[in-house]
Amino acid sequence: MSKQKTSNFSRRGFLKASSLASGGMLIGFNLFTACKPKAEMPIDISKLNFADFNAFIKIAENGMVTIFSPNPEIGQGVKTSMPMLIAEELNVEWKNVVVEQGGLDTENYTRQVAGGSQSIRFGWEALRQTGATARQMLVNAAAARWNVDAKECTAKDGVITNAAGETLGYGDVVKEAALLEVPENIELKEPKDFTIIGTDATNVDIDKIVTGQPLFGLDYKEDGMVYASVLRPPAFGQILESFDATEAKKIQGVLDVITIGEKARKLLNSEDPAWSVKLCSSDKVVVIASSTWAAMKGKKAIKAVWKIDTPLENSENHNKELLSLLDGKKFKTMRSDGDVKKAFAQADKIVEKTYESPFLPHNCMEPMNFFASVNEDKVRLVGPIQTPEALATSVSTLLDRKLEDISVEMTRMGGGFGRRLYGDFAMEVAEISDVIRKPVKMISSREDDMTTGVYRPAIKYRIKASIKNGEITGYQLKEAAVNGNMYGLIPNFFPAGAIENYQVDVASLKSNITTGAWRAPYTNFLSYAEQSFLDELAEVLEKDPVQMRLDLLQKVKGTKDEKIKYSPERLEGVINLAVEKSGYRTPKEGVYQGFCSYYCHNTHVAEVADVVMENNQPVVKRVTVAVDCGIVVNPLGAINQIEGGVVDGVGHAMYGDFSFKEGEPDRNNYGAYRLIRMNEAPKVDTYFVKNDLSPTGLGEPTLPPAGAAVSIAITKATGNRIYKQPFIDNMAPKEIIG
Amino acid sequence: MATFNLSINGKSHAVEADADTPLLWALRDHLEMVGTKFGCGIGQCGACTIHIDGNATRSCLLPISSLEGKEITTIEGLSTDGSHPVQQAWKEVDVPQCGYCQAGQIMTASAFLETNPKPTEEEIKVAMNGNICRCSAYNRIQKAVAIASEKIG
Ligand code: FES
Ligand code: FES
Numbered sequence: 001m002s003k004q005k006t007s008n009f010s011r012r013g014f015l016k017a018s019s020l021a022s023g024g025m026l027i028g029f030n031l032f033t034a035c036k037p038k039a040e041m042p043i044d045i046s047k048l049n050f051a052d053f054n055a056f057i058k059i060a061e062n063g064m065v066t067i068f069s070p071n072p073e074i075g076q077g078v079k080t081s082m083p084m085l086i087a088e089e090l091n092v093e094w095k096n097v098v099v100e101q102g103g104l105d106t107e108n109y110t111r112q113v114a115g116g117s118q119s120i121r122f123g124w125e126a127l128r129q130t131g132a133t134a135r136q137m138l139v140n141a142a143a144a145r146w147n148v149d150a151k152e153c154t155a156k157d158g159v160i161t162n163a164a165g166e167t168l169g170y171g172d173v174v175k176e177a178a179l180l181e182v183p184e185n186i187e188l189k190e191p192k193d194f195t196i197i198g199t200d201a202t203n204v205d206i207d208k209i210v211t212g213q214p215l216f217g218l219d220y221k222e223d224g225m226v227y228a229s230v231l232r233p234p235a236f237g238q239i240l241e242s243f244d245a246t247e248a249k250k251i252q253g254v255l256d257v258i259t260i261g262e263k264a265r266k267l268l269n270s271e272d273p274a275w276s277v278k279l280c281s282s283d284k285v286v287v288i289a290s291s292t293w294a295a296m297k298g299k300k301a302i303k304a305v306w307k308i309d310t311p312l313e314n315s316e317n318h319n320k321e322l323l324s325l326l327d328g329k330k331f332k333t334m335r336s337d338g339d340v341k342k343a344f345a346q347a348d349k350i351v352e353k354t355y356e357s358p359f360l361p362h363n364c365m366e367p368m369n370f371f372a373s374v375n376e377d378k379v380r381l382v383g384p385i386q387t388p389e390a391l392a393t394s395v396s397t398l399l400d401r402k403l404e405d406i407s408v409e410m411t412r413m414g415g416g417f418g419r420r421l422y423g424d425f426a427m428e429v430a431e432i433s434d435v436i437r438k439p440v441k442m443i444s445s446r447e448d449d450m451t452t453g454v455y456r457p458a459i460k461y462r463i464k465a466s467i468k469n470g471e472i473t474g475y476q477l478k479e480a481a482v483n484g485n486m487y488g489l490i491p492n493f494f495p496a497g498a499i500e501n502y503q504v505d506v507a508s509l510k511s512n513i514t515t516g517a518w519r520a521p522y523t524n525f526l527s528y529a530e531q532s533f534l535d536e537l538a539e540v541l542e543k544d545p546v547q548m549r550l551d552l553l554q555k556v557k558g559t560k561d562e563k564i565k566y567s568p569e570r571l572e573g574v575i576n577l578a579v580e581k582s583g584y585r586t587p588k589e590g591v592y593q594g595f596c597s598y599y600c601h602n603t604h605v606a607e608v609a610d611v612v613m614e615n616n617q618p619v620v621k622r623v624t625v626a627v628d629c630g631i632v633v634n635p636l637g638a639i640n641q642i643e644g645g646v647v648d649g650v651g652h653a654m655y656g657d658f659s660f661k662e663g664e665p666d667r668n669n670y671g672a673y674r675l676i677r678m679n680e681a682p683k684v685d686t687y688f689v690k691n692d693l694s695p696t697g698l699g700e701p702t703l704p705p706a707g708a709a710v711s712i713a714i715t716k717a718t719g720n721r722i723y724k725q726p727f728i729d730n731m732a733p734k735e736i737i738g
Numbered sequence: 739m740a741t742f743n744l745s746i747n748g749k750s751h752a753v754e755a756d757a758d759t760p761l762l763w764a765l766r767d768h769l770e771m772v773g774t775k776f777g778c779g780i781g782q783c784g785a786c787t788i789h790i791d792g793n794a795t796r797s798c799l800l801p802i803s804s805l806e807g808k809e810i811t812t813i814e815g816l817s818t819d820g821s822h823p824v825q826q827a828w829k830e831v832d833v834p835q836c837g838y839c840q841a842g843q844i845m846t847a848s849a850f851l852e853t854n855p856k857p858t859e860e861e862i863k864v865a866m867n868g869n870i871c872r873c874s875a876y877n878r879i880q881k882a883v884a885i886a887s888e889k890i891g
Contacts, residue, residue, distance in 0.1 A: 077835075202832045209837040210825040212773015212813030216838060219772040227767070252739055252756050291755070292776075293763040365777055365785065365838040365872040414775075414838030415872050446778040636832050640875065644835050647874035670782035670870060678866045681876035 014126070015133055016041045016053075017178045024060040025174035027134050028053035031126045057086065057134060063158045063171040065090065066098045077637035080204045082123050084633055088196040089131030089188060092158045092170070099204040101412070124694050125188075132186040141177035142168045191631060191692040200636035205412065215412040217369050217383035218443065225371070225439040226255060228432050229295035231285040231302050232452040235663030236313065236512050238306040240283035248287055248301040253294025257302070258286050260431045263398050274422070277394065286432055292443050310512050315358070315458065315659030315666075318482060321509050322460045325480035326354065331505035334491035335563075338501035340466075343474025347466030351540055355463070355529035357725045359482075359658045360456035360518055361665075363675060366414020367449040370426040373439035374399065379406045380439075381430060384413035384420055391423040395430045418517035422454050447668040455658065456518030457482035457511075461529040465537055466501075472537060472552075474501040477530070483515040484508055486522040492563040493523075493599055494571065495534070498552035513660060519648065520700040523600040525725065527704030528653060528711055531596040535712045536721060545712075546579055546595055566599035573689045574606040574626040581687050582608035582624035591621070594713030596705040603701035604628040604689075607646065609682070609709035611717045618714045618731055620650055620682040625702055627686065630693035641698040643684040649706025651676025657726045674728075742802045746771070747815025757803035762786045764802050765812060773813035773841045777870065784869030787842040788812050794849035813841040816848060824848040827886035835873035843869050847883045855890050857883070 013034040018026045018041035028041050031054045039052035048056050048068055055069040067083045083099045135155050142160040143150035145168065152163040158170045191197075208215050233239060245257040261283035268281050287298035344350060370383035379401055385391055388408035396403045413420055429442040444452075459481040466474035475495060479485055485506035496502055518524060538545035553568040575597045579585065584593055590612055597606035610622040623646050632638050655674040659666050667673045711722045719734035742753045744761075746769070753764050760779075765771045765788075777785030779798045786798040789811040816822045820829070824847050834840045843866065850857070850865040857865065862883045871879060 200832075202829065203834055203837075205837065206829050206832065206834065207820055209834045209840050210813075210828045210844060211817075211820045212771075212841045214772045216775075218766075218776065221770070221772075291759070291763060291767040293756070293759050293767070296779075363872055365775075365783075365836065365870070367776065413836060415836045417872075443776075446780070640832065640835055640878065643877045644874045647876055648872075651874060669780050670778045671780060675870050675872065676874060676876075677868075677870060678863050678876045678880065681874065684877055 015130060015182050017137065017180075017182065018043050019175055019178035020045060020058070023174075024058055024171075025178040027057040027059075027130070028055075029057075029130045030054050031123060057090075057130070059134070059138070059170055059174050061171040061174060063092075063169050064096055064098065065092050065158075066100060068100050077203065077634065077641060080201050080637055081633045082127055083204070084196050084201055085123060085127035086131040088194055089128045090135050091155045094196050094199070094201060096158060101410070128188050129186065132188055133183060136183045136186045137177045137180050138170050138173055140180055140183065141173040144176065145173060197631060197633050198635065201634045202636065216366050216414050217371070217411040218366055218414070220371050220382050220411055220441065222371070222373065222439045225441055226436070227289050227292045227295040228429065228440050228442040229287045229289070229292075229299040229445070230260075230428060230442060230448065231287070231299050231304060232448065233282050233284075233306055234451070235306070236514070236660070237308060237310045237663045238282075238312070239309040240285065241305040241307040243285050243302055243304040245285070245302055247303070248298040251289075251294055251298050251301060253290045254287055254298040255290060256288040256436065257298070258288065258432070258435050259283055260286055260428060260435065263431050263434070264427060267394065267397060274394075277424075277427075284428070288432070288436060288440065295443070296445055312663030313511055313513060313660055314662065318458050318509065318511065318660075319356070322458065322480040322482070323354075325507040325509060326460060326462045326478055328507070331478065331507050332485070334486065334504040334506055335496060336503045337496075337499075338474075340474045340476045340501045340503045343466045343468075343501035344464070344476075347468050347473065349467040349540065350464060351467070351533075351537055352462065352464040353533055353536065353723060355461045355525075355532065355723050357459050357525040358656065359458045359513065359515070359660070360652060360656045361450050361453050361658055361673070362415075362417045362419035362518060363450065363673070364413070364415035364417060364419050367444040367446055368419070368425040368453075369441060369443045370429045371439065371441045372426070372429040372433035374430060374433040375437060377405070379430060380409070381407065381426055382409040382411065383426060384411050385423055385426055386413070386416055386420040387423060391426050394423060394427055398427055399430060399434050417519040418521065419454060421517055424454075446670065450673065451665045451668045454514045454516040456521075456524065457484070457515035458659075459522070459525055461526065463529065463533045465533070467537075467541065470541060472499055472541075475499045476503045476505070479504070479506040479526075480509065481506070481522075482509050482511045482513065486526065489563060489565055490522055490526070490600075492561075492565065494556075494566055494597075495530070495552055497556040497559050497561055497564045512663075520600060520703050523598070523704040524649070524652075525707075527596070527598045527600070528707040528725070531598065531705065531708035532711050532715075532721070532723075535594075535715070546575060546584065549597060550575060565602070566604065570604040570628045570689070571597055571599060571606075574604045574628050577626035577687050577689055578606035578608050578624055581626065581685065582610070584608055592618075592713045592716035594709040594711065594716065596708035596712065598701070598705040598708070600704055601699075601701045602696035603698065605701050605705050607702070607705045607709040609650075609706070609713040611710065611713035613717055613733075616733060618717045620654070620680070620710050620713070622683045622685065623650065623706060623709065624685045625687065626689065627698070627702065628689035628691070629698055629701070630691065630695040632688055633695055635688075638698050639686050642686045642702045645698070645700065645702035646684045646706045647676060647681045649703035650682060650710050651680070653707030653710055653725055654680070654727045657729070742806060744802065744805055744810060745808065746810045747812060753802060755802060758801045760798050761788065761800045761802055761805060761810070762797040765797065771812055771814050775838055775841055777839070777842070782870070783839070783842075784846055785839050785842040787845040787869065789845060789849050792849060792852060794846045813845060816844065822848060823889035824851065824882070824886040827882040827889060830885060831878050831882040833875055833878040833882050835871075835875050839869060839871045839873075843871065843879055847879075847886060851883070851887055851890055856887055859884070
């Protein structure tokens, strides 16, 4: 496999330096763009201007390195792994690096998006280049002091050494270094020389997490802050007609009852308004109180009358309509190779199956919440959000305020899974604070969170394949999904490129249920459908399912198709590793193994699930995962992500169920909504394919194959194929044994 | 509103609130102790777990009026510096993903190990089953409880 080459990537003007008034050197940098020519570097550490810079590095006179990044943490470990990239090239010891969440106490900043799986991929070059440039400035300063050529000096563990063996610590030269010109295109290390990348680093917030210190949006508090609880329409399609707040106002601690929604409605006129706008544009009743509990009680005491605006939807109808879309002709073709029609017409045998999935809520452990303080000068927003820039823009329109007046500060997030890409809850609280002109925090109850959210859309796939002379000659995938369809390169994932006649068609059903990204959008269910189908095809063809995939991959090797981004060689690598480590070729009595391999979010994964029968029920005991994500920056964090993705994938495939009756969600809390728990969580064994390729993300790619591997293992255990999620309702054994 | 005297982490606190206010919200809103988390409010997820006289209890369903004379321990009081064996094990294993559920997990684990310092794998699973981790860090939670048990023993 080819070595990744040293960077030749030009980063002109992406970094600036200053000497801090309190001592030490400060470096400000931008990840993806050059710094604005006018961007001034602060000399006061409390005045970090994240509007102009993505992040700062402070090198103190005692040699300690502090990285200030406003990049939030949603649980994917990027707050730890990204600074590791800087430290690697800066040549400092990881124990002397402190990472601080920036963004607090600043006027405003932009361009910060936490898309976990992507962060490490995009930051890989830029962050190392930043560290290398800073190191070179320090080396240059030391060389100047010694009056020697910088080339004769080396830097290691925060100490610079010259040819004569003299040494200077980074802290000794920060003053001069800060004043030097910024060197460009510094050469980066070869992977074999890494000392920090590839080593285990513990989550940088670990001490605060285990001692319960304030970190999350829900923990944020300011003097004079009040609490808000929002009564939203109980059913999608309803609007507020009237309400009676008499009882609510009698509750101790309730300060006021207001309505919001009018301002957001103005935004609806824009072309194609975002879901967040749609969610916050209906009239809502808001209870303002002196405590969360009073606000929640107040909300329960509101008597509201709702009327129907658009028809109330039922999942039963969604199901019928999605199936009739699959039966119909209203498709858009996303990829077409050869002639599937002809292949089907000439086939010896046709296999066709339909796979179905429900809506799913995100259920972030920390319910949606946000803080806002709106006054004549400023609009300050603080909380857990993945898209602060978009939020600032929409609040600017919403409240008709200049963008410069708006600041968004990010807290640590108690889970994201896609939900916190949508800023509806933050827009709501901005409108609330605009009305009451007080600092206020909106807190959703779990019921609010689960029933008035954004959902993974219900989707159905129909896959049809033709077989001729023992080979797969044609393959057609049809998708019918609520509100939108698969996008980007998904139609070009495996087995695209491996089958001569191949077609992907999509159709969409419009609904007023708000839907959106959910951990590994589309592939979270598509993987199960396709991989289960391939397993069934292997059975029909009387082929070994692993060998059948390896044979198909042979046909993709050397492809000239630019849209095929998965690598057949890398998929082969993870397949062989998973097969070897799981003992797939040497099955144990009573253990049923399901195999799946998948590529998404630039990472190649293979998984084998082990299922046993206990009390005539299939139980998932273990999942063996082989991952090729290039260089593993922080194995300790990476394995955590992988284990989480697998168990989450198993959990939602087994138990995740959510539907609508008369526009209302059929469950509203963890009592009725079943999330996987410790007892049901399989043991996850993780193995990496080792190579020197650029790192790819891990937040998402291990989730999609998990459901597929489990469904195949259950099929072996029970004799029944599963065509519907959740599996728990569809996995009864063929014959009741015993 | 009335005043309730609560003994939390070895100190006495006067809380002025409605009698039905759950301890969870008294801690978070009135006493500035935000380590105890809100997850479901119906006793299903364990994010709000604290100790009452040493027993792991859900604070989201516990009115403050029922707590006078009881000794309450929250995550902030488990140790002042994160040195409790369970916290140590959590750090060693690097358990958290988003971290939101972890205070509750640690409180459940620490009370459990008091009653059963040498649990089997199966006993750990049963004891921790009431605490949801939406990030599904279950493999590591289980491992950390086992390591904490060694540290205690
Ligand atoms: S918040 Fe108390 S159990 Fe969930
Ligand atoms: S670590 Fe995120 S919920 Fe447990």
